[in-house]
Amino acid sequence: MFHCDSEVGLDQKPVMSFLCKLAVVTVVLVFYDQVNAGEIIGGQEAKPHSRPYMALLRRNASQNQVLFCDxxxxxxxxxxxxxxCQAEFITVLLGLHDMNDKKNVQEITVKEEFPHxxxxxxxFVNDLMVLKLSSKAQINDYVKPVDLAxxxxxxxxxxxxxxxxxxxxxxxxxxxxxxxxxxxxxRDKNCEDQYFFCSEGKAGPASGDSGxxxxxxxxxxxxxxSSFYTPPSGGKNLYLFAKISDQKQWITSTMEESLIKH
Known part of the structure; x- marks a missing residue:
């Protein structure tokens, strides 16, 4: 699965700033020099509805652009x-597997965004955001929450x-x-210091998989x-995942405070 299709920019910042935002349209890679991001291929189609916690986010941005996150x-x-993945207006699709089949899919707008x-x-440190839905999701065989570490x-x-x-x-x-x-x-010290889990290699998330x-x-x-990094000297791509496990208390308190407020 997964490739990061992007423009190449230039920014001399610490190593963990060489990152690639994985929004489907506006993706920017940051390197010291021009470096080919390479082709990232791997993975397979998921068994339909085997991951009922998945959500597709349709984001309405400026100039009528429609971007996507997960x-x-x-x-x-x-x-x-x-x-x-912040945007002026977000619609969440739950229970989706095939975009051409909307049976059992729930479309719910986002009422409020809570970025970390x-x-x-x-x-991209603490690259996490909680979204409050405008109406309750209906939990069923196609739509179920996932446990958090x-x-x-x-x-x-x-x-x-x-x-x-x-x-x-x-x-x-x-x-x-x-x-x-x-x-x-x-295990990578830079990842741990910046509150990320990391993986490396040819297979991994890419444009459209953010979140x-x-x-x-x-x-x-x-x-x-969250993002990915290609070493300026070449080598394996490094994929970065914002740690949920370090922010479980913040996630829980954000949800509780939102429900009390409303």
Whole structure:
């Protein structure tokens, strides 16, 4: 699955700032020099409705642009995605597998956005956002929330990333069907210092997959698709996932405070 189709920019910042926002249209890579992002291929179509927590976010941005991100259902009132997926207006699609088949799909607008208070858009640190739905999701066989890891959860190794993002370098459109790929998390001090989980290699998330969940052993969500980094000297791509496990308390308190307020 997954390729990052992008423009190449130039910014001399610390290593974790060489990142790629994974929104479906406006994606910018940041390198010291021009570096070919390469083709990121791997994965397969997910079994229909085997990941009922998946959400597709249709984002209305400026100049009537429609962009896309992914997300995960937290409960009947809330969805989580990446903070860089903020938009003026968002519609959430739940229960979706094939974009050409809207049977059993719920479309719900977002009432309020809660990006992490310490989100840093220059380094994508704390790239998490909670979305309050305008009406309750109907929980059924096609739509179910996913459990979240907390700070005490053991660090996983093998995980699955799912999304409707592009599947090859030449693609101009999203995948019409939900795709998934297995990734192996690596130990990297830069990732840990910046509150990310990381994986590396040719297969991984890409344009259109931002905000989708990193689901690991036991079917628990540990992270959210944030960005990727290509070393200026070449080498394997590094995929970054904002840690849910470090922010479980913030997520829970944000949801509780929103319900009390309304």
């Amino acid at each position: 997300g995960l259902l937290l409960d009947e009132d809330f969805v989580m995605t990446a903070a860089h 208070k310490d989100y840093n858009k220059h380094g 907390d700070h005490s959860s053991p660090v996983p190794q093998h995980c699955i990333v799912s999304g409707w993002g592009k599947t090859s370098m030449n693609d101009k459109h999203l995948s019409t069907k939900l795709m998934e790929v297995e990734v192996t998390l690596i 989708g969940p990193l689901v690991c052993e036991g079917g628990v969500a540990y992270g959210v698709v």
